[in-house]
Each structure stands twice: as C-alpha cells, then as structure tokens.
Amino acid sequence: MGKGKQFGYFCCYKSNFDHLTKEVEKLRERRESVQHRVDFAKENGEEIEQSVENWLISVDKIVEEAGKFVEDDEEANNPCFKGLCPNLKNRHQLSKKAAKEVKAIVELQDEGNFDRVSVRGISRDRLVAYTESYNEGHDFIESRESILNDILDALRGPYVSMIGVYGMAGIGKTTLVKEVARLAKEGRIFDEVVFAEVSQTPDLKRIRREIADQLGLNFCEESDSERIMMLCDRLKREKKILVILDDIWTSLDLERTGIPFGDVHRGCKILVTSRRRDVLVSEMHCQNNYCVSVLNKEEAWSLFSKVVGNCVEDPDLQTVAIQVANECGGLPIAILTVARTLRNKPLFVWKKALQELRFSARNFTGLEALLGSTIELIYNNLEGEELKLTFLLCSLMKHPCDAPIMDLLKYGTGLGLFEDIYTMQERRDRVYALVRGLKDNCLLHDDDTADWFSMLGFVRNVAISIASINLMVRNDALIEWPNKDMLKNCIAIFLHDINTGELPEGLEYPHLTSFCMNPKDPFLHIPDNFFADIAIIGNLKNLEILSLCCSDIEQLPREIGELTQLKLLDLSNCSKLKVIPPNVISSLSQLEELYLGNTSVEWEFEGLNLERNNASLQELSILSHLTTLEIHIRDAVILPKGLFSQKLARYKILVGDVWDWPGKSENTRTLKLKLPTNIYLDEIIMNLKEIEELYLDEVPGIENVLYELDRKGLPALKHLRAQNNPFILCIVDSMAQVRCNAFPVLESMFLHNLIHLEKICDGLLTAEFFSKLRIIKVRNCDKLKNIFSFSIVRGLPQLQILKVIKCNNMEEIFSFGGEDDVGYNEVDKIEFGQLRSLILKFLPQLTSFYAQLKSSDELDTPKPLFNERVVFPNLETLELYAINTERIWHNQPVAVSPGIRNLTRLIVHGSEKIKYLFPSSIVRNFVQLQHLEICHCTVLEEIVSKERGEEATATFVFPKVTYLKLCNLSELITFYPGIHTLEWPLLKRLEVYGCNKVKIFTSEFLSFPKNSEEIQRNIPTQQALFLVEKVGSHLEELKLSGKDITMIREGRLPTYLFQNLKILEVVNEKL
Template sequence: MKKQVEKLRLARDTMQHSIDTAIRNGEAIEGVVNNWLKEVDEITELAMKVVEGEEEAKTRRSNAAACLDLKLRHHLSHKAKKIAQAIDVVLENSKFDRVSYRPAPQGIVTTRSTDYVDSNSRKSTMMRLMEALIDDKIQLIGVWGMAGVGKSTLVREVAKEAMKKQLSDEVAIAIVTQSPDLRRIQGEIAEMLGLKFDVESTVIGRAILLRQRLTGTNEKKKIHVILDDIWQNLDLEAIGIPCEECKVLLTSRNRDVLVCEMGTQKDFGLEVLLEEEAWSLFEKMAGDCVREPNLRSIATEVAKECAGLPLALVTVSKALKNKELYEWKNALQQLRKPALGGLTIMQSKIYYSVELSYKHLESVEVQDVFLLCSQLGYYINHEIFLLQYCYGLGLFDGINIIEDARNKLRTILRILKDSCLLLQSPYSSKHLRMHDVVCDAMKLIASRDHNMFVARVDGGLIEWPDANALKKCEALISFEGGDVHELKEMECPELRLFSLLGRDHALQISDNFFEGMRKLKVLDLTKMQLSSLPSSLQLLENLQTLCLDQCVLEDISLIGKLTNLAILSLHTSKISQLPREMGFLTRLRLLNLSGCSKLEVIPPNVLSSLVALEELYMGNSFVKWKAEGLNNASLAELKHLSHLTALNIHIPNANNLPKDLLFEKLQRYVIFVGDKWDWSDGQEEASPTLKLKLNTSFQLEIGKAFNN
C-alpha cells in the first residue's frame, strides 16, 4: 500500500503541475480532473490512517496485548490491501484527454465600467432596455446618441445586469466602426463565445459556424449579441447572426441607421447627463482634489463646460487630476474658446477636451506615441506593428535596443490607458482601441499642427493632400488604399512616414517615386503585388523601418542598398526566395519573416551577415535548412547572431541542429523541433516555448542551447 501511495503522490504532483500551468494561462480546470484530485486526497487520507494504526500496533510490547495486537495488524492488512487495490483504479483513471479548457471570455460583461455613473437618467433608460430584452416579440433593439454620450458603456451595463438577472446566459460584443470588417466582427463574437475558426476559413464559412453556435446549443442558452458603433446598414445574416433566434442590441450615432436601415423594433435615444449627474461623474474621475476649497469652484466651471458629455467629462477630469490651480484655470480658458471652423459648438467642446488631455500628457514622447496611434485607426496592434513605427521614427530618444524600445512603448501605452485616451481591446491583449471621437479629434490636431494626414478614399481613388500640403507633410497614411494601381512621384521633402494599405492588386511604383522624400524613416506598403522595387528606393538613406507585409513579392534585391535599415518585416508575404543582397543589412535589428509559408530559399551566409540582429521571427515560414542536396542557409549561421534576444523558428529535422549552438541572451522564444507542429497565430509574443519531437540524443544538446 505504501508503494502505491508513493506512486499516487507522484501522479498527483504531475497533474498539479499541468493544472498550475493551465491556471497561469487563464484556463479553467475540467470537472473530472477536480473530482480525481478530490478522490486522490480522500484515499491518501485513508492510507495515512492505516499507517498510523500500524505505528500504534508496533508500540504494544506486553504479552497481554499480543492477541489484540495480532488482531489489529490483521485488520490493518485487510484495509491496506483494499486501499492498494483502490489506488490501482485511481491511477488507471488518471489518463485524461485534457486537463483544462479555455472558457468564453465573459469577464468584460460582468465587470462594471469605471466611467459609468449610476444616474437617474441612465437608470430609466436601462430599465426600459431590460423590458425590451424580456419581451419575446422584440429581437432587434437600438440605442442611439451623439458621439461620446456613453452608448457603449450603457449597453455593457445592460449586458451585465441581464447576466446577473439570468435573462441571458452568454453575451457577445463586437465593435463595428465606420469601415466594417466582417471577419474581425465574426472573430470578436466567436472569441467571446469560445468558438474557434480555422485560419483559412472564409467569411461565409465562419457565418455558418457562428449561426450554428448561436442557435444549435443543446442547452438552449439565451445568447445576446451587441454590435457597437454601427454607421451604415450591416448584413447580419452575412456575419452569421440569426435575428429571429437571438436578441441583438445595436448602437449608433444615427437613429436613421437603426430604425430605417437596420429595422430595429425598439430604439432608445441617449442624452447627455444632467448637470448634477455630470458633476457626479466628473468628481468620481477627478478624485479628492476637486473637494479642496481653492479648486472646488473652478472645477465646477470646468465640468459645466463639458456640457454633460461623458467622454468630455472623463477625458478632462483625468487630464486635470491632481494638477495645480493655474492649470485648471488655463483649461477652463481653453474650453471657453470659440468653435473651430466647420464644427458645431458641441463638437468644438469635445475636440477641445481631447486636445486638452493630449496637451496635459506627461512628456513629448507620450504625446508623440498618442499622435501616431490616432493616425493608425481605431484598432492598434501595439506589440509588433506600433513598435516598428515608433522605433523607425526614433520617438524614444537615446534608445537603440529593440527590447528597450518595447519596454518604453509598453510603459507609454499604460500611461495612455490610465488617461482613458486608449482602451484595451476586450478580445486581445495585443490590441488597443481608440474611441472614435478621440480618434477624429486627434486627426484634426495632427493635420492642423503636425502636418500628418490620413488620405481619404473617394469613389475608390485615393485623394491625396494638395501639392502645397504635401511639401509640408511629415506623415502620410492611407489605410483604405483605394483602387490605386500606380504611384507617381510626389514632392514631400519633410515626409518621415509613408504608409499605404492596398487591396491585393498589382502596384506599379515609378522609378523616381521616392526622389522627393529623402527624409523618409518608415515605409509601409501592405497588401501589394510588387514585381520589383523602384530604383529611387536606394536614395532613402534615413530609412529605418521597411514593412512589406501581406504582399506578393518577386525581386526585392534592391533592399540590400538600404544599409541603415534597422527593421524589415515581410510578415505573411508570398515570397519564395530572399535575395543575397540582404546580407548587406549589417545594421538590421529586427527581421520578421513569420507567415512566409512560400519561402523556400535563403542563400547561405545571408543570416550570418546580419550581425546586429536582435529579433528574428520565422514562425510558420522557412523550414528547408541546409541539408544534402540543398544550397540553403544552415542553422549554424545563427551562431553568429550574438545579440539575439528573441527567436521564433521551426526546425523539422533535429539532425540539422549544430550541437554547439548556444543562445545566451534569449529572453523570448518559440522554438519547435520536429515535424508537424501547429504554428498558431500570434506566437510572436508568446511565452518562452520549446517543443521537441526527438528520437535521438539531440534532446540533451537542445536543452543546453535553450536552457535560459
């Protein structure tokens, strides 16, 4: 029995290790596993009582107790035999298909928003919304109101209350925005429902799966779907939302969009807060400082200038929290300025409130990052995408190491989130979002004060700023791309950032296109088909970051001329061969080849020439490391990358791995050794991961290489 108990202890420890890992990853433990642990504890306790009885029997020494002792030992032996047999069964039942599962992320629904004020006007609207949710005849409900009035906050409070009162079992929320992306919307809904899509699945295929999830549950769960910030008619069927089967709650700035285009059966208008309610929210966000006698009166006036708009109240109060009296007076003066040209008085107040928050940020670095975020749209990938831009533009003075820049960026983003200027995406830790009113206001500030422009798309064609504006322009971005098929020379002598998101069609760039933008530091051409690069590219001696993501690429040998390049990203691009000329990029610090599944050739000595490289991402990419019959890069070249701190790589054949390969500085890595590993999305920022499929003594050597 004692031997069986020891086996059971080891099995329990092993199981506990798996459980601890799952909990750290935010996963829930399967019920059968918890039951098994309980059974193990109970049977272990019984075994310990037998051991205690044995010790008691051993203490008996007198002849008078001999018979009793013999009887007790016989009884204990019988119990021990039964316990040992029971332990056999428990050990046999310890083989589970899985220990844990990832629950649907309903936390966003059950957590109260910090900027929600429990006012009478909001209570009244919430009560009527709850009544509509209960009414079986109403499936499509709308909430409308001006930007920043608190529509998103209110519907989340409604969802929380519905969950609390068991009016709904699950709630799925997706943010739509001005340019609806059906795949993203489907992904956000699926994420909250715990539904996984295949990476290659189409919008139609996702819609079928989503519809089945929303209607096909055996438990007949009540599921509510919230679609936030609708600007135009949205095809719910194309997304996979069956209106007749589940309640759908929509928000929009425009009542006509809800009533006329979406056909809501019940709609609710949301007004600004009453003066008393507005002060309650302002005081809550500003903190105890507004209760000080010398600040109270001026703070009250500042709150009044926010005109009851929750967004303005939150942004202004956060900006002025714990500030001096003169700063409050200056803020009041700014809020009382006349309206900007073309804006209503209310719009001007909103925009001024955002500008006020921007100007009160603690440093120029924080302001610059926030300004850049506003130009990149409502959704921002801050781990890779934003880092590449910030580093290339040199926003972090005195920082050259990529990892140091990443830490600086994360610190700044935390400051911006604390200031309520950036919001964490509820669906992904790697994404941030910006309230559309904040984004619109900052775009105005960026174009007016910093010569940064987001080019509009009019009728499928990009409408660039006029020639005079281009000569002053410092950043030019188009995330729509339009139907542009050719880029001709533009005179932009001050341009530092140029970004163009295409539509997967061929793009001709005139050879002299870059002649008029010699100060360019960041160049991003995404979703393009490029047969070659223009000769004028080599004139960009200041270029630090080059992104050619999701492109179809052929001859890119000209990249070798960009000897000052620090970051090169070809993420998920279709390219079969890297040029030998890339070996000249001796100052390159980050190379992202992840997702380049067509990449088959990396010439020898290219990787080993990149002696300054700090981060190398090759997940779901190149795997044909040098072997017999292949004239390709070898893994031995990685030994020359002495500065490497981040590495994502797949090595199908362990025999290609040099035994003396050591990575002394690795901090973040995802390394797969062996064939047929599943490389999922988002591994770039994963925790240190080493997965092995080995049948040789290489396992020991690999352990030495990555033991840090």
C-alpha cells in the same frame, strides 16, 4: 334573509367549520409556495411585485383571524340552560361568519395564482461605470440605469431580436453594451456573448475572425463562403447567444458576415451601436432603439466633484470648477479626463484649462467640438513630446481599437522616437511605459492586456485632427490622391483601406520618413516608378526594422542580407514564404528580433560539401544579439545542436508537425515540442529561460516531467500540456530529488493519452506547489488512480475547472494518501472554494470524489460520490457520465447544501447502479439551476428520494430551469415517492422519452388521493411527472414519445401551455 337560510347556519355548523379549516390549510400551502418563489427572487436581487407583498399581508391577516375560530368554537360548544343544550346563538354567529370567511379565503387563493412574483432590478452596488476608468467609487448614473434595465428586459423577451443603441462619439455606448454583456452572461440570459467592432469601413473577414476567436473556432478553409458557413454553424450551436456589433456606420450584411438571424436562429439576438439613429432604424431595422444622451448638470457635477476631490470645496476654486464641469457638456469621458487632469492643480491651471475648453476646438461642430477641445486639453498637458507623438501615432494604426504594441515599436522607430535607445528590448520597455502613461491620462482604454492597446473612436478622431495639421495624414476613405502641396510637409503618411484605384507616378515629399499603406483593393495598381526615388532595399544600410508580415512573398530577396544594421525582421504570417536564400539570415549580425511564425520555409540541413538552395537553422545560432525568436520547425529531424541561445528573452518556438500556430496570446515565452528523440531536450530547456507555456508531444525518454526537465521547478511556467507519451510515469517525483517550490505560478495542466502515467505527484510537496492552478484536464490516462492526495488538495485555492475523462482505473479524484496526509482526520470539510466546473466522464472504477478512511462497520456501506466533507460553494457546472457509484450525494444534506446553490448546469448520463439521484433537501437548493439532463440510467426508479421526517406532501420549485431532458430511464416510476408538486415556471425546452413506466402529463388534482387517509398512512403514490398547470406557458420545444403525445392530440391539455411552442418532435421508440 329567509328563515330557511338562517336555519341552515345551525344545521351546517360543523360542515361550515370543517370547510373553513380545509380552505385555511389550502391557503397556507398556497402562501408557502408563493413565499418560496419570493425568497428565490430576493436571493437573486429581484424586486418583489407590490401586489404580491399585499397578498402575503392579507393572507397572514386572514389566517390569524381564522385561528380565533378555534377558541370561539370551544366557547360555542359550552352548554347553556344548565347543560341541557349547546349555545345556539354562538353557533349561529360562528357558522355564518365561517361561511363568509370561506368565501374570502377562496378568493385569496385565486388571487395567489401569480404568473410572476418579481421583476429583475439591478442594485446600485452592481451597476458599474459606463465609461473607461470609471472606477473611483462614485455612485451609479441614474440616467444610464434605466437604459440598461430596458435593454436587459428587451433581451429577455421573446419578441425582440435586434436592439440598437445610438449616441454621439464618446457618449458611452460601447461601455454600456459591454456592461449589458456582463450582466446578460452573469444573469444567465445567454449562454454566450460575443463582441466585434465594425467601424466606418467594415472588414467582414476581421469581424468573422473576432467572433470566431471568442467562440474558440479556428478557420481552416481559405474561401469566404466556407468561413461564413463555419461561423454560422458554430453560432447555431449556441441555444442562446448575444452578438454585439459596435460602431456601425452603415448597413451590415449579416448573412455575408456569417451571423444567423431571425428565423434562421431564434436564439441569436443582436445588439448594435451607432452614432446615427437612422442607420439603426432604416438600414439595420432594429426593433427597439435607445438613445444614450449626456448627463444632466447634477449628475455631471456629482461625478466631476468626486473625481477631483475636496479641492473643489475651496470657494475661490469652486466657481471656476463649476464652469469647467459645465464645459464638459455632460459627457462622462470628458468629465473624467478633465477632472483627473486638474486634480490637485493650482487655480491658474484651472483658469487656463477653462480657456482652452472654450476656444481651442478645431474642425468640429457641436458636441464633437466639445470632445475635440476636451481631448486637446489632455494632449497639451501631456509631459514631453515623446508621449504626445506616441498618442498621435496610436491613432494611425489600422485597428486602434485592438492594435499590437509591436506596431508602435515599428513605427515609433521609423519616426525617430527612440534615437537615444539602442536595443530593441529597451525600446519595447519604453513603449510599454509610454502606453501606460496614455492609459493613466484616459487617452487609451485601460485593461490588463500588456501587448495590445485600444483607443476610443472619438479620441482617435481628435488625435487625427491634431496630427493632420502639420505632422501626419490619415484618411480611411481616400478616393483620390491629394495634391502635392498638401502633402509636401508631411513626415509620415499612413493609408489604410484606400480606394483610389491608382497611385501617382512617384513620391516626392522631402520630409517624409515613414510611409504605410494597406490597400483595401488587392488589385490596386502601383506604378513602376512609384518608389523611383528610393534606392533598392539593399542600399538602405541604416534600416533597423523591416516588416513584410502578412504578405504573399514567396522568396526573400537576397539583398536583405546587406542590411547589416537591421535589428528587427518580421516575416510572420507570410504563409507562402518557402525560400530564404542561404546566408541571408546569418548576415544580419545586429538582428535582435526575428519573427518567422506561420511561414512555410523549407529549412535545409547544413552538411559538408552540400550546396544549399535554402537557409539552414544553423544560421540562427550565429545571431549573437538575438533576443526574440518566433519560429515553427515542422521537421524535428533537422534540429541542430545549440540552436537556441540563452539570450532569448522572448520566444514562441514550435517543433514538430502536430502544432497549429497560436493566435493572440499573452504568453511571451512558449515552447511546443514533438521530438523523435530527447537528445537535445535538456539543452533546449536549459537554454530557454523562464518558459511560460510548455507543450510536450511524443518526447521519448522522459519519466519525470518536472525534475528531468528543470531541477529548479519551472518557476515561470503557467501552462503545461503533455500528450501522447508512453514513457511518462509522473509529472512531479520529489522522493529522491532536491525539493523546491515547483510550479509556483502554474495556471493550467492538460494531460492526455499518457498511458503509463501512474501518479501526477509522488512524494510530499510544499504548500506552494500548484498554488495558482486554475484548470486541470486529464484524459486517457489508464494507469492513473487519482489526481492528487489530500496534502496537495489543501494547496489548490484557485482551482476553477476540473475535467477527467476516460481514465479506466481512476478510483477517486482526490485521495487520502496515508503517511503524507498529516492532519486528514482533523479536517471537518474540504472546500473547493473557486471550483466552477466539474466534469467526470467514463470512469468505470470511480467510487468517490474524495476518499476517506472508513471504520470497520462502514466497510460494507456503499460510498457516495460526494461525501459529507466535500463542499463546492461556487460550483456552476456538474457533468457525470457513466459513473457507477450507487449514490451521488450522502444522506447528510445540511453540510453539502451550500455547495450546490450556485449550480446552473447538471447532467447525469449512463449510470447503471443509481436508484435515486438526489435527497429532497438537495433539490430545494437548486435555486440557480437552468439546465438539467438525466439519461440512460438503467435502474433509476425515482429522481428525488424521500428523507426521514419528510412532510406528507412536498413542493419542489425549479425557478430558473429552462431546459429539462429525461431520456431512456426504463425503470423510472416517479419523480418523488410521496405526494408532491413540481413547479417549472420558466421551462422552455422539455424532452422526455424512453420512460415507459411513468405517466408524463396530467392535470391538477387528478393525480392526488381522493381522501387524506392515504396521506396520513404515508402510502407511496405514483404521480405523473408533470402537472400541466405547473409547467408554465414558456415552452418553445417539446420532444415526447409517441404514447405520450395522446393528451396533446386529444386536446386534454390547456392550450395556453403551447402558445409559444415552436418545435414539437415525436420519438418513435420502436425503431
């Protein structure tokens, strides 16, 4: 080494040491930034990259070594030669080592520029079962976990838009994709996830309807083209949506289905399951395909033994048990069903089961044969012929993946399943019990839906195979009618979606008791004598159930009045039905259930000396056995007195022309009223027992909803909607009433356009009031000043959604009510533990979310919208529109920060008083935030305020934000008033315009002070909103003002920032 360089170490001793100190500080800052990202990733269950872990260790090591230089520097400054000169030898060594350390530190700084610090993993405790009923505490299935992670990773990526999952029937494809759906929605990969079963004979109309129902879309138009357009437009409105199409057998035309795909809607991704790989590859053109195969022997035995329990430890039984488990072929559903069936059974049952598994499969090959033998084993072990027949009957429904219990009731009656049960209600209860038994045996999907059931496809195939031996025939693809000998022993024939084109001349099957046909072709030719041997319908004197639902019948035959034994008449969804001849309904003296929903019957008023051409509503009151009624009476004027009997146990009654007939619902007792007068209101409410869903529109004369309608407190009511009523003053007035536990099971309350509503509740209520309330929506109630008082808030443990819009005198959402609110001052915080969504819009008088008593010295202090007592530990959505408070949050962030850690969507629009939005400590808790909008805040100067004791420089990381919109903020000067760095690693959509006082983009280091003096003196510094290096390269959409596009046009920004950009929009603010 040259002497000049060696001499340089002496001369540059101080500058080398200063340089080292500065670079160590930079490295510390870089480490802190990386550590923030690591902490966020760990909180979200992600796995940290090993390279990141190693880098953090290296940084800690080199920083520790650098600390020793301080001590060595002091030693180097110790004098030698009796104080005549400094210790030159030590200075030379330290200076040389400092120069080397600076080089190593700079290299570490560069290595710390990680694009990502983690990979998303699914922890074992979050991985749920992949087959129905897989909920008995067993560990995850490792072979399934890798597929699940691969699918989720592919869905996150920008290049894959269609993914396929294939495998044999019953292997667990459907359950796997449902778990993908759950994790995708939970992980915020998609805004919406919808699911539809396609099946072997796809019904595009049904598929559209299923998807539309999940999106809350109602089809009003009749034509297919209009429905396709409506569904397509609705799907396009979702920025990120996953469409799951289950059980595809052949190519599905996505365009004809109404699903936008590819360039039409890049945010729509499709996940498809099929039994055939070639369908996914050659016909659906899936980019990634994943095979779901059987479990290996170790996984299968582990699952089997855990379900069976300790009995497999018996040496005599264990040998047989291992053979039985092996016979299940690694199929999770087979393992579960067999294990449950044999649990706690003696050895001889195990041996018999082993024989059946090996030898009893029929009409199947390979693994399908194994499934057949497995299900047949369960079928043979069902208790009683009644349960077995119900199992076979379930497979014969047109859509057994989602079939109504009502169909089982109808067809079971036709097959003589309930010969010893007289009333329809008792039969219905029996059907519920039978379905429960099949679910317990894993032959039906076990869910919480009471009035619907679903059967897995492979179970259905096995059931049809069993049924076709000598009981029933079903064929989804019937091309030509079978010969007479083949059907002569059938007791029932169920034909769905047949394509024969023509039926035979007649039905001559002596044992036939049930015949069900749903032709796919609406123009199917039915010969005149096809039913020649069946007497006209009026001669079927013993007929108990008649269903003409969904038919095009326009007038009910008069002969139906002769069916005096009829117990159930279903005319629902006969939209063209207008005429029911007079006295036909009243002649059905044994009728128990009448379904007239979604019909167009023109009811006539029964008066003196008037000859009628149509039925009157008075005829219903004659039906003394009626227990179930579904009806829509559009003209309330013809409503007669005493129409609804107290015997009604199940009902869906709509009165008035404002209601649409509801679709699938779990509520069995629904009443929707629009009445010109309340003359019969008391009688209606009194007679209808245990109303679950109550809608009131323009019902005059009611001031107090609860006690004027039902002094018992509507104990069964789950959903209440009151709208368009100028008379209602309060919902509950307990001041002068006998107190009871009102609304003990109420789940949702919608109050709309009640212009004189002053209070929702008046008086002291018990803790049981509203204890189940989950949803509150209030709109256009101008006299309402608050929603509830403190005493009621304490009893809202289930509240999940709160939405208040356009209530011009609303002062606070929840208030301190004075005398009724005992113990208010003793409460440190008010926690809304289950609140997920809070939306407050256009409330000009609102000053506080939760009011509190103020001391005299606080009276002139502006109140924040959310004070220190309010905590939302699980809030996900917060939307504030035209809220005129000066502050949103208080200045004591420690208490509130846990309440926003789960926030994913935050919108602030139209504030005219707020000068800053968030304290800096609040922002650091936005670890889950994905969507941020701040618009039309006319005096907003900064988005994040600087707090006392804040560090000279600040870093704000938004690890999950994908959408950011800042528009029309005319006074905005800076994001944060101090020196700061913003990081947006996942930002995909950025909209900034109408912010003329702030620079939008700059490059790193350009906006920082050139010396540290300004930092030390804490001089406010105006920075651009975004350092391009901190935005990331994920931008897909960019919307800017014309003046802010200059840097892009002149090429002063790095090109990688726009490598994924798809949409660039320039706003002309002069227009």
